[in-house]
Amino acid sequence: MTALLEVEDLRVSYGKIEAVKGISFRVDEGQVVTLIGTNGAGKTTTLRTLSGLLKPTGGRISFDGHPLAGVPAHKIVALGLAHSPEGRHIFPRLTITENLQLGAFLRNDKEGIARDIQRAYDLFPILGERRKQAAGTLSGGEQQMLAMGRALMSRPKLLMLDEPSMGLSPIMMQKIMETIAELRSTGTTILLVEQNAQAALSLADRGHVMEIGKVVLSGTGPDLLHDESVRKAYLGED
Amino acid sequence: MHELPQTLANGLLLGSMYGLIAIGYTMVYGIVQLINFAHGEVFMTGGFGALTAFLMLPSGVSLWLALPVMLLAAVLVSTSVAVLAERLAYRPLRGSSRLAPLITAIGLSIAIQQMVWAWYPDAKQARTFPHLPGGPYELGPVTVQTGDVFLVVAAVLSMLALMWFVRSTRTGRAMQATAQDPDTSRLMGINTDRIIVTAFAIGAAFAALAAVAHGLRYGQVDFRMGFITGLKAFTAAVLGGIGSIQGAMLGGLALGLAEALAAGYVKFLPGLELFGGGAWANVWAFVLLIVVLLIRPQGLFSKLTADRA
Ligand SMILES: Nc1ncnc2c1ncn2[C@@H]1O[C@H](COP(=O)(O)OP(=O)(O)OP(=O)(O)O)[C@@H](O)[C@H]1O
């Protein structure tokens, strides 16, 4: 297995406050890796740093052979790293189709883009039905589908999803998790941040548990699912 | 009341000029939530750019030949000033409090005025600007000058071009995205720094057009002309709903009309006899701004969330 993404001793601060305090992990090609952890553990900060929205204060990031630290966000997408941000962040006053087209902003193969938009509609039929509608009028779950579809439009080597199930009904959540499983089966490499530890760990090849800026526990998905402390802290069992 | 059609025409002409300048305020605000108070000076320097080009041409050259050169020079000077201001003054402040860029803009505005005053030859007083030959033309009850025709044609064509650009080009789409969510736009691969510069440059080009039209209409350029006109254009942008491109144009027209009507007719209102005439036009324009800010802060023509640029 070759490492697609390798993070070593990554540190990120907001002013004087260090939110990520030296974490290391890797994502191999074809894997689903999940970061779980309590609120404020630094998961979102980690993803935002990987995609270039935040600058690390220390450590190394290597993606597909390129060092990423200090590379601006718009150039990182070009390398094949897509980020579906926490809270969805669809473009509310653009249509669904326009949102998807923006996901392919750096591509110029018109036919390929059209095919991939169709693929997104096949994956999420509701998006196809509403294609001319302003994205801000979609429900939360539909917006999540759009955000995920949009991230896939760049044909990423690595897809980063930040809490794709946040605020969704159990049915919607089920649907999103099925989609992630489907993407995984087609060989998409995924870095998944989730509050729903049960769902995330059931899907993941590997998982890392974060607490106040550090990785405190790592293992395979099944290992962590059965770990005593994880069950207590994240799966609501005692 | 026989002069009503002329008053309306004057209002629309003035309004087109405000609208052209307002584009700059609205585009920059729409994308970086910055009120570029130095935009009035971007407009003013365009006027001096056009004058400089005119003076460099051989004397006696046809104004119809000179006009494109003057326009080009105006656009070059205005966009250079705006792009430099963005790079050197505003960009380093991005991410800081809202107040810092605002104060910078005011300082920049004074600095640019003073530089023109000090360094442009004989700019301590207003300098004569050429007149377009031909005219005046009688259109029914309305008399217009050749420069007015130029203004209307320029305003309509440039507005149509801008609306097409924003809706139909890749960069236009990237602008809409950046206005709605800059961080996420970067995740799409959009170089938002470049989009911001583009917004400044487009706004400056529109201000340059307005500056040439202003020079042709009033026959002069003056280092102070950006101040009040800039403030009025900002008022127009607020009237139209700041951030909205069509709103800027509509706001400009509304303000121009209001100003012309106030100058022409307020003196007939009982109790307000003393407040009519051109001298009070600025006052009425800002009264309108204050009233709109009080009762409809999102602008006269804005639906608050819908159809922003
Ligand atoms: N813009 C910011 N400015 C200052 N501190 C921030 C900022 N964003 C996040 N933080 C802090 O950094 C820490 C990590 O936050 P982060 O959003 O990365 O956590 P998270 O693991 O994604 O949490 P959640 O599960 O709630 O999304 C928190 O203490 C948070 O308060």
Ligand SMILES: [Mg+2]
């Ligand atoms: Mg988070």
